Amino acid sequence: MKTIIFKTASSYLLPLLLLFAIFILLRGHYLPGGGFVGGLIAAIAFVIHSFANGIEKTRGIIKFHPGFLMPIGLALALIAAIAPLFTGGALMTGLWFENPVPVIGMVGSALFFDIGVFLVVVGVTLTIIFTISETI
């Protein structure tokens, strides 16, 4: 679309929405949020950018095919799930670091599982939407 307001707004919205997505992802352990909603918001940020500037420019920002995010996210979630087996716990037990990380708080294997879900959701949504927009 060739509207200058939407184009200008989208270039400011993209980093803001990505930041909000990361905020939602990190907050998800105790409050509403988490990997799925965060991934959807990050995908919506790229979709709005692609509507305003054309898909080729958005592909230039991402640099690689978004489908590659799916196996990476699945592998990260799998590693977070089977990591407690090596320390003597049951499958998917939460492992926590001893000291809290500044700003984020306590970090455990649940966060890495959530990051895996985040990457899978971004990859799936962007693959679907880019494929649909190419055919129209």
Add this chain to the structure above:
Amino acid sequence: MSLYEYLYYIILPLLAISILIIFVRFLKGPTLSDRVVSLDLIITTGIGIIAIYSIHTNQPTFLDIAMILALIAFLGTVAFSYYLEKREKND
């Protein structure tokens, strides 16, 4: 009349009536763009209802849900207008 009573007995019924009126426009709407605009307006009124509910129950996390809903409504309207524009070009 306190703020809570004002929100509960005046603002909330107003929003409910306006949703009904917008829904009539959504059903009648002569053209497709009328329906798209009325759908956007229904979601925006729903965001207002969520905001009042968040004040009433004293839960600030509902506001984040309202924000995500506004984002999705905006994306939906932009996508509808994008494809309406493309369809008019093709005809």
